[in-house]
Amino acid sequence: MQGTNHDDLRRHNLSIILRLVHRSGxxxxxxxxxxxxxxxxxxxxxxxxxSERGLVExxxxxxxxxxxxxxxxxxxxxxxxxxxxxxEIDAITVGVVALSGVVHRRIRFATPTSPTxxxxxxxxxxxxxxxxxxxxEYSIIGIGVAVPGLVxxxxxxxxxxxxxxxxxxxxxxxxxxxxxxxVVAANDASLGVTAERYFGAGAGMTDLIYLNGGSSGxxxxxxxxxxxxxxxxxxxxxxxxxxxxGSSHTDSAGIAGTLEAExxxxxxxxxxxxxxxxxxxxxxxSALLTSDHPAVRAEVNRQLDFLAVALAGAVNVLxxxxxxxxxxxxxxxAVDPDRLDRAVAALTLDAAFADVSIxxxxxGSNLLMIGAAELVFEALLLDPQSDRGNTAAILPLxx
Amino acid sequence: MQGTNHDDLRRHNLSIILRLVHRSGxxxxxxxxxxxxxxxxxxxxxxxxxSERGLVExxxxxxxxxxxxxxxxxxxxxxxxxxxxxxEIDAITVGVVALSGVVHRRIRFATPTSPTxxxxxxxxxxxxxxxxxxxxEYSIIGIGVAVPGLVxxxxxxxxxxxxxxxxxxxxxxxxxxxxxxxVVAANDASLGVTAERYFGAGAGMTDLIYLNGGSSGxxxxxxxxxxxxxxxxxxxxxxxxxxxxGSSHTDSAGIAGTLEAExxxxxxxxxxxxxxxxxxxxxxxSALLTSDHPAVRAEVNRQLDFLAVALAGAVNVLxxxxxxxxxxxxxxxAVDPDRLDRAVAALTLDAAFADVSIxxxxxGSNLLMIGAAELVFEALLLDPQSDRGNTAAILPLxx
Numbered sequence: 001m002q003g004t005n006h007d008d009l010r011r012h013n014l015s016i017i018l019r020l021v022h023r024s025g026x027x028x029x030x031x032x033x034x035x036x037x038x039x040x041x042x043x044x045x046x047x048x049x050x051s052e053r054g055l056v057e058x059x060x061x062x063x064x065x066x067x068x069x070x071x072x073x074x075x076x077x078x079x080x081x082x083x084x085x086x087x088e089i090d091a092i093t094v095g096v097v098a099l100s101g102v103v104h105r106r107i108r109f110a111t112p113t114s115p116t117x118x119x120x121x122x123x124x125x126x127x128x129x130x131x132x133x134x135x136x137e138y139s140i141i142g143i144g145v146a147v148p149g150l151v152x153x154x155x156x157x158x159x160x161x162x163x164x165x166x167x168x169x170x171x172x173x174x175x176x177x178x179x180x181x182x183v184v185a186a187n188d189a190s191l192g193v194t195a196e197r198y199f200g201a202g203a204g205m206t207d208l209i210y211l212n213g214g215s216s217g218x219x220x221x222x223x224x225x226x227x228x229x230x231x232x233x234x235x236x237x238x239x240x241x242x243x244x245x246g247s248s249h250t251d252s253a254g255i256a257g258t259l260e261a262e263x264x265x266x267x268x269x270x271x272x273x274x275x276x277x278x279x280x281x282x283x284x285x286s287a288l289l290t291s292d293h294p295a296v297r298a299e300v301n302r303q304l305d306f307l308a309v310a311l312a313g314a315v316n317v318l319x320x321x322x323x324x325x326x327x328x329x330x331x332x333x334a335v336d337p338d339r340l341d342r343a344v345a346a347l348t349l350d351a352a353f354a355d356v357s358i359x360x361x362x363x364g365s366n367l368l369m370i371g372a373a374e375l376v377f378e379a380l381l382l383d384p385q386s387d388r389g390n391t392a393a394i395l396p397l398x399x
Numbered sequence: 400m401q402g403t404n405h406d407d408l409r410r411h412n413l414s415i416i417l418r419l420v421h422r423s424g425x426x427x428x429x430x431x432x433x434x435x436x437x438x439x440x441x442x443x444x445x446x447x448x449x450s451e452r453g454l455v456e457x458x459x460x461x462x463x464x465x466x467x468x469x470x471x472x473x474x475x476x477x478x479x480x481x482x483x484x485x486x487e488i489d490a491i492t493v494g495v496v497a498l499s500g501v502v503h504r505r506i507r508f509a510t511p512t513s514p515t516x517x518x519x520x521x522x523x524x525x526x527x528x529x530x531x532x533x534x535x536e537y538s539i540i541g542i543g544v545a546v547p548g549l550v551x552x553x554x555x556x557x558x559x560x561x562x563x564x565x566x567x568x569x570x571x572x573x574x575x576x577x578x579x580x581x582v583v584a585a586n587d588a589s590l591g592v593t594a595e596r597y598f599g600a601g602a603g604m605t606d607l608i609y610l611n612g613g614s615s616g617x618x619x620x621x622x623x624x625x626x627x628x629x630x631x632x633x634x635x636x637x638x639x640x641x642x643x644x645g646s647s648h649t650d651s652a653g654i655a656g657t658l659e660a661e662x663x664x665x666x667x668x669x670x671x672x673x674x675x676x677x678x679x680x681x682x683x684x685s686a687l688l689t690s691d692h693p694a695v696r697a698e699v700n701r702q703l704d705f706l707a708v709a710l711a712g713a714v715n716v717l718x719x720x721x722x723x724x725x726x727x728x729x730x731x732x733a734v735d736p737d738r739l740d741r742a743v744a745a746l747t748l749d750a751a752f753a754d755v756s757i758x759x760x761x762x763g764s765n766l767l768m769i770g771a772a773e774l775v776f777e778a779l780l781l782d783p784q785s786d787r788g789n790t791a792a793i794l795p796l797x798x
Contacts, residue, residue, distance in 0.1 A: 002415070002435060002436050003411075003412045003415050003416075003435035003436055003437035003441070004403070004408055004411050004412060004415075005436075005437065006408075009403055009405075009408055012402075012403050013402045013403060016401070016402050017402075036401060036402035037401050037402055037404075038402035038404065042402070042404075150748065150750050150751075159750045160748075160749075160750060206631075207630050207631045220716075222623075222716070224621075224623040224624065224626065224628045224630075224635075225623065225626040225627070225628050225629065225630075226626070227623065227624040227625070227626050228624070229623045229624050229628075229717070230624065230718070231606050231623075231624075231717050231718020231719060231751070231754075232605075232606045232718050232719060232720045232754040232755070233718060233750070233751075233754050234718070235718040235748065235750055235751045235754070236623075236716060236717050236718040237716065238715040238716060238718075238748060238751065239715070239716055241711075241715045241746070241747070241748060242712045242715060242716065243642075243643070243708050243711065243712060243746060244642070245645070246644065246645045253748055255745075255746055255747075309642050312640075312642070313641045313642060313712055314716065316637040316638070316640040316641060317619075317621070317635060317636060317637060317638055317641065317713065317716075318628070318630050318635050319629070319630020319631050319632060319633070319634040319635040319637075320630060320631060321631045346654075347640075347642060347654055348640070348654075349549065349559075349634065349637060349640060349652055350559075351549050351558045351559060351632070351634055352549075352630070352632075352634045352637065355630075355631040355632050355634070356631070
């Protein structure tokens with residue numbers, strides 16, 4: 001436990017202001033005064049420092065729309081950006097996300113085969129170099145990587161990404177060496193919950209769960225008591241391995257009767273007769289919603305009932321306000337939200353069920369970009385006076 | 400998000416010092432300087448204020464044991480106390496716990512039948528009045544209640560305590576009216592995890608789970624990322640209702656195939672041929688450890704394997720460092736810890752299993768007293784300048 005001195009105090013207050021405008025959008029100085037309880041002159045000095053560092057911009061609101069003297073609007077910068085990287089079995093996606101929340105770019109680089117870690121680093125570094133030479137008026141403060149697997153929180157080591165076939169790959173170190181930028185990595189689904197929490201369906205909530213269903217299985221993340229819960233080493237949120245049946249079907253980790261073994265995108269595609277490679281989440285959802293074949297509905301019901309067992313366990317243990325479903329789980333939910341609600345209600349305590357709602361994710365294709373960028377912004381938000389906060393001094397990267 | 404001004408700063412630093420000596424035991428001023436990063440004169444002023452308020456005591460260490468000038472030892476007060484109350488189906492237990500951690504008293508008042516909420520309040524208030532007239536040199540700052548049921552965090556309403564048969568009982572308000580003291584209430588198992596976290600098997604840990612097995616079922620609590628996780632309304636930790644089998648046995652909430660339905664103290668007592676009312680946790684554990692009857696061992700193995708399913712789910716979702724088992728679950732664990740470890744390992748990801756250890760609770764019969772008192776101390780630790788922190792001005796209670 002650390003005490004606080006006067007330097008800490010200023011850093012703390014800078015952090016609070018920057019976090020407010022980053023997470024809640026632009027705010028007037030008057031709103032910042034009210035929200036923080038700090039006085040007007042303190043707010044003025046803090047905003048001035050953030051502005052000098054290039055982290056916020058002050059804009060004068062349209063005077064024709066306001067009575068009285070308008071208070072300037074303080075907004076997080078569009079020019080301070082993080083690069084988001086998401087390696088998958090068939091593509092590397094790279095995005096440019098501003099501190100203001102704007103996603104400036106998203107580039108999907110298809111790979112003919114599942115990339116090795118070295119290939120993913122090579123491709124990502126090439127795209128970063130190209131982006132850096134284009135974005136000369138932007139300050140790139142770091143790279144965030146969303147990994148479909150277990151990532152050790154302390155150093156970004158990818159312990160195990162089963163679908164990519166990566167084991168103990170020092171991805172962060174390799175990408176940092178290749179780009180010269182600081183790199184932070186985390187599990188993709190845990191970044192999904194961060195993104196939905198701050199900018200999506202869970203905005204303002206303190207207790208939520210996110211489950212994502214993809215071609216490579218089911219992962220998730222959780223926010224508990226306002227804290228993004230990574231667990232001891234960053235592996236929390238592996239809802240896919242929750243036991244939901246006594247069956248002998250095994251999942252990617254070889255565990256029998258789990259959510260991932262019973263509930264899968266492949267089984268839905270098979271019963272619909274659709275090809276895996278050409279069916280994205282939206283196409284799957286419309287096919288499920290328009291099909292009137294009894295076998296399709298039976299498979300949907302079977303999967304919804306198993307999903308309910310895993311969700312009910314999470315409701316009993318975590319008493320969340322919200323469960324957000326992404327990927328093919330959102331498509332399943334869309335077919336029959338009432339069935340899922342009823343099945344969860346039957347397996348939970350009434351008081352805990354009364355607190356929770358189950359909803360689809362809303363950030364769509366930008367979800368992981370926003371989540372991975374947030375990983376980079378977090379260090380800056382904690383300490384706007386850090387090196388990363390001296391964006392005025394960071395030259396645009398040229399490789 | 401609130402900013403910090405200079406008054407907040409002093410309150411924050413007082414809070415840090417008081418928390419350190421409360422949670423980690425007595426410390427010298429030199430240690431406090433090192434642990435907090437604050438300078439010696441600031442520490443001196445903060446300790447002086449806490450001492451004036453009666454919250455800490457300064458003692459001179461034994462000079463014969465030290466070289467050089469001894470630094471005075473700062474210790475949390477033995478005289479500032481909270482009263483802990485734990486209503487159960489056959490007794491009301493009341494304890495007096497000091498800010499220093501000492502449990503001064505523990506009184507178990509047996510009731511012939513399961514008490515109503517009004518009876519529990521009447522009995523507890525009577526004991527509090529008696530204690531107050533004895534403890535004339537102590538400052539009683541409040542009452543913490545450990546309830547075997549769901550307690551609404553916002554106002555201490557007991558939503559549902561199934562074994563006591565209480566539904567929507569305003570227990571905190573009734574007890575506050577009867578005693579004139581501030582009252583805070585929470586679920587017993589969530590207080591158990593708080594106690595083990597600060598003063599027991601989980602000392603210093605940020606990610607732990609506690610499961611307690613009692614005559615009235617299985618409850619639990621969790622600490623996630625350093626935060627005691629109550630969930631949206633304080634109902635988190637209901638591990639007893641986790642689905643672990645496809646059987647039709649139902650638990651106290653009417654849910655089939657749950658941990659509580661499959662794993663129970665009554666089933667162990669039945670196979671041992673022991674009476675429920677006269678067998679405490681220690682007696683159950685020795686009976687299990689000394690029995691060589693195959694039917695006993697078969698029942699223990701059956702229960703350990705179902706316990707493993709629930710623990711594995713928690714390990715996959717929460718990636719904890721530690722699982723603490725209390726009550727009859729500790730007795731089950733003592734019979735064959737290796738079997739439980741192996742069964743959990745088979746159902747979890749290797750990396751997450753590698754992080755966790757499974758251990759018995761160590762605080763024993765003082766567990767809930769310490770946990771319930773901590774509920775009262777928490778407000779004082781957050782703000783030592785609050786009314787509750789003016790202990791010098793609180794007269795001993797006389798009713």
